[in-house]
Amino acid sequence: MSDLSHRVTTLFELGSSAPRDEARDTFLRLRDELSLGKVRAAEPDESSPTGWRVNVWVKQGILLGFRFGDIVDMGVAKGRWPFFDKDTLPLKHFDPSSGVRIVPGGSSVREGAYLGPGVICMPPMYINVGAWVGDGTLVDSHALVGSCAQIGKRVHLSAAAQVGGVLEPVNAAPVIIEDDVLVGGNCGVYEGTIVRARAILAAGVVLTRGTPVFDLVKETVYRAAPGKPLEIPEGAVVVPGARAIRDGWGAEQQLALQTPVVVKYRDEKTDLATALESWLR
Secondary structure, three states: OHHHHHHHHHHHHHHHHOOHHHHHHHHHHHHHHHHOOOOOOEEEOOOOOOOEEEOHHHHHHHHHHHHOOOEEEOOEOOOOEOOEEEOOOOEOOOOHHHOOEEOOOOOEEEOOOEEOOOOEEOOOOEEOOOOEEOOOOEEOOOOEEOOOOEEOOOOEEOOOOEEOOOOOOOOOOOOEEOOOOEEOOOOEEOOOOEEOOOOEEOOOOEEOOOOOEEEOOOOEEEOOEOOEOOEEOOOEEEEOOEEEOOOHHHHHOOOEEEOOEEEEEOOHHHHHHHOOOHHHO
């Protein structure tokens, strides 16, 4: 894809002075490749310290789609449900051969997102442009998969789970959820956090670059650092916790700060408790 990446970068650097038709055509080519899963905003790379490589040019290309798209009427049912969006970012079309289940009830997937065979979308949920969702993943009701987020295979995104997206700054890493992760209800995973394979985030856990995560098992603290995202270890079971403020007015008021805590690592008992019922598939 070197030719496409070169064209995207050149047009992006030209900004608003880029030739309009060429920018649109280039974006549409990129959008098609993203939809097919042939190009990803981030992809596994063993040579990278995090095991993932961010493809900055992909996010540059998506931004071209926003910049050079025209707002058009995308209403359905003869105007009963009016919608207006960029013509470069329509809804993604599926057919039974894709193997993707979209249960009726108000879900939306933007073109330029990839959904693997066996993905289940429970209504209403939303998957944004540039996202990659692996085979057999369940995206439950009111869940969000943000722009360029990378979701592995057989992941369970529970009801109201929020996986943040990122387009700017273009060098920022997207959120990455690796294979066989369970993200509990009302969780939020943001700002380039990496959740390693088979981890479990209990309901209500919120992870950001500024969130320290305390590991009771290994007696250590996980934090993001310059050039390094917050990472949740493979198989970790993370629950919401609190850390008391030790001094000053906050201590006088007996306040505490939200702090996720690793309480154990996944074992056979945990696997049985979190397994998706086979009949859902």
